[in-house]
Amino acid sequence: MILFRLFPLVASVTAYVVNEGTECHLYPESSTHNGRPVDDTPSILQAFELCGTNGSVVFPNETFYVNQVMNTTNLLNCDVSIYGELIWSTNVPYWLSHSLPVVFQNLSAAWIFGGTNVTVKGYGQGRFFGNGQTWYDENRNNSNQPGRPMSFVIYNSTNVLVDGLTWLQSQFWNTFVSYSSNVTMSNIFVNSTSNDGNQTMNTDGSDTWNSNNVRYYNWTVQNGDDCIAIKGNSSNIHARNITCYNTNGFPIGSVGQDPGYPDYVKDILFEDATLIDSNNGGWIKAWQGVPTTEDANGDNGGGGGGWAKNVTFRNFRLDNVALPIYVTECIYSSDPSVCDTSTFQISDITWENFTGTSKYDLISSIHCGAKVPCPGLKFIDVNIETRNTSLGLPSKKPVYQCANIVNQNATGVNSTGIPCNAWAPGDVPETPTHNY
Structure with missing residues (x-):
């Protein structure tokens, strides 16, 4: 058995690593300092150097x-x-x-x-x-x-x-x-x-x-x-059996931020998820197509290209979720006039077997950019009711907002299964605070 002790800049602090062959056991410095909290970083780094x-x-x-x-x-x-x-x-x-x-x-x-x-x-x-x-x-x-x-x-x-x-x-x-x-x-x-x-x-x-x-x-x-988020150039991601409290759910994004570095996202599966008192469920957030130097997220960007495709949100159980299904291509802009400038392509997205309650009457808001309408968006067995309806209280009719979805109009379900009954503005906030 070899006991390694390091002497960093502060001479009174020594590392405490016991090295037995290829195995390093760490012990806290507090054990040799009468229980006082002492920085253990030197010994942790030494253990990884010896046995990493x-x-x-x-x-x-x-x-x-x-x-x-x-x-x-x-x-x-x-x-x-x-x-x-x-x-x-x-x-x-x-x-x-x-x-x-x-x-x-x-x-x-x-x-x-x-x-x-x-x-x-x-x-x-x-x-x-x-x-x-x-x-x-x-x-x-x-x-x-x-x-x-x-x-x-x-x-x-x-x-x-x-x-x-x-x-x-x-x-x-x-x-x-x-x-x-x-x-x-x-x-x-x-x-x-x-x-x-x-x-x-x-x-x-x-x-x-x-x-x-x-x-x-x-x-x-x-x-x-965000509970779990998928950023740019991610592929073959699988999240299963995830429970989220008071979160922003499962976003793809944000994407499309940097004009010099396009984002590509594909083959993503979120399944068997439970969201309780959360802001969002399964959603996609892209930047607008016009760069900005200041935004509500404390960052800057916009104008980035790329695409997100073959994304599935499946078997979601919702309890009092503010906006269960959401697509925006204007996530951080405060100027609605630029919300149709994005060139980030969203396609082949499926929301399947969504049950439970929304906090307000807005079940979904899907605004694809006018320059890049979204093909292949589908609802399969989406059955969400408002919180008030679930409690037997007066409630407004559920609202499904849509804009620029391929093979979809504002009057019926058509081939997508999305029951559009309202236009989706480009600047719908990710966290609604009232009924629509």
């Missing part, structure tokens, strides 16, 4: 404090077991100036993780605690803040399994899968909720970007933003 290739890293059922960014990429045939809890510090100035860039939308990460043939298992007890309330209060209901880090980014990886872990109070997005293939994340619990009036903006459960063959199985998510 053809080895294993074990976090026992202890509390570990993460006060610095971590980059543990290029792992190979590595198994990670997390029985304890990792807690990120509340040092906002440090994270804003040191979080690691991930290229996409000027976002950054607290921990970039990746490699080939890697497992990360929490056995139902491993937890990541991001101290997110500090960030929700810092952000004050605004959206993208440069430097605000994502908890855990899977980057440039192949054959990765993440199973049995919990994310609590994430700083920003909980997880992000980027430039990776054959990734499975299963049996995951996410809860990012605020204990005051500051909302948990941008606390997505997970997002994919430039990735393929990604699977999400058996998730429970409670947050203030």
Whole structure:
């Protein structure tokens, strides 16, 4: 047995890694500092350096404090077991100036993780605690803040399994899968909720970007933003048995943001989903075709090309969802005059077996851009009633808004199965606040 101790810049802090052959066991510095919280980042990084290739890293059922960014990429045939809890510090100035860039939308990460043939298992007890309330209060209901880090980014990886872990109070997005293939994340619990009036903006459960063959199985998510979102250049994504509370549901997008980098999304299946008190269900959000330098999301863009096709939302159970089915090609513009300028093509999208209740009378709003009408959109067994109807209270007639759908008019179902009975304005908000 070899006990490795590191001496970083602060001499009083030493790493605590026990290395037995190819297996590294981590122990928190607090155990040698009378229980005082001490930064465990040096020892965590050392454990991955020693055992990240053809080895294993074990976090026992202890509390570990993460006060610095971590980059543990290029792992190979590595198994990670997390029985304890990792807690990120509340040092906002440090994270804003040191979080690691991930290229996409000027976002950054607290921990970039990746490699080939890697497992990360929490056995139902491993937890990541991001101290997110500090960030929700810092952000004050605004959206993208440069430097605000994502908890855990899977980057440039192949054959990765993440199973049995919990994310609590994430700083920003909980997880992000980027430039990776054959990734499975299963049996995951996410809860990012605020204990005051500051909302948990941008606390997505997970997002994919430039990735393929990604699977999400058996998730429970409670947050203030997307449950699971599919960004550009994602393909063969399968999400199954996902329960979402107070989320923005399952969007494709946003896409079409950058004129220089078209987005392509195909072969996406969301199935067996339950959405409770959420803003949206299964939906697609694209940018307008005219670039803007400022928008409501704290970012800028528009004018990007590409397409999204062969997307299926199947077996959705809804309980008090504000806008269950939604397509927009003007997601962040405040100018309705540009809402028909998008050239992002949406096609072959199916909503199948949708049951339950909507919060208002607006069941669906589908506005495809006039330049790129949408072919192949279908409703199959969509039976959603208003919340009031389900309670036996007076309710308006359900509204199905449509615009620029191929083989569809405003008077009947036709071949799409979509019972259009109203025109879909280009600027319908993603979160309605009233009946239509």
